[in-house]
Amino acid sequence: MNPAKGNLSTILCVLMGLLVSEITCKDFKKPEDEVAFLKNQLAFMKNQYKLMCTQFSSSLENCSAPAITCTECPPGWFQVEDQCFLLNTQKTTFSTGAGKCKDIGAHLAILTTRKQHEAVEREGRRIGGFNTFYWIGLSDSENEGDWRWADNSQLTTSFWNVQPSEPDNNAAGGPSGEDCAVVNSYSQSWYDVPCEFLYPRICQMAATPLI
Secondary structure, eight states: OOHHHHHHHHHHHHHHHHHHHHHHGGGOSSHHHHHHHHHHHHHHHHHHHHHHHHHHHHHHTTSSSOOOOOEEOOTTOEEETTEEEEEEEEEEOHHHHHHHHHHTTOEEOOOOSHHHHHHHHHHHHHHOSSOOEEEEEEEOSSSTTOOEETTSOBOOSOOBOTTTTSOOOOGGGOTTOOOEEEEETTTTEEEEEOTTSOEEEEEEEEOEEOO
8 A cells, every 4th residue: 555545544534533523522412422422532533543653654664754653651641752751749758759650660750851851841830839849860879979860871961950059969958968869840950959858759651652
């Protein structure tokens, strides 16, 4: 089959599904019947989207364009490229927050790009509240000054706050020092703080392939 033709057929199917839902929903007399119908239509559209994404990916194999990966995130999570993120406003210590992320198959966030920070800022402003600082998966608790991510990879690109100069391992943090990092979601910058302080967290996991 011609890939372009297959993609066109898929798009037409999606548009037809939208048209059917627009017309048919007006005929329902019970709200629960309409909800059930819309759920079925949503499932249909998701399947069509998966098919369209697959066909588009296949068509790129014959072109010089870069390949794409068709992925999705769990409900409530937001996606940046092939990664999923979740801002949780429950305040915990660093280690407890890491454990909470692990319990849902994730880890504390590894923020390595400005695009990820911008997405975190948007989500932080969306959920609102007084929480602007969140735990990320960055610590130098093993060796002072040797900052490592949750996967034990070395820090190469940093977004430390420069006013004041961070990380400063401020003595005011107590005898254990400031060995864990938080991100200020609004300023997109990092601070080192004592690991026993209480902050909300950002969890991260890889997006799931659609196919």
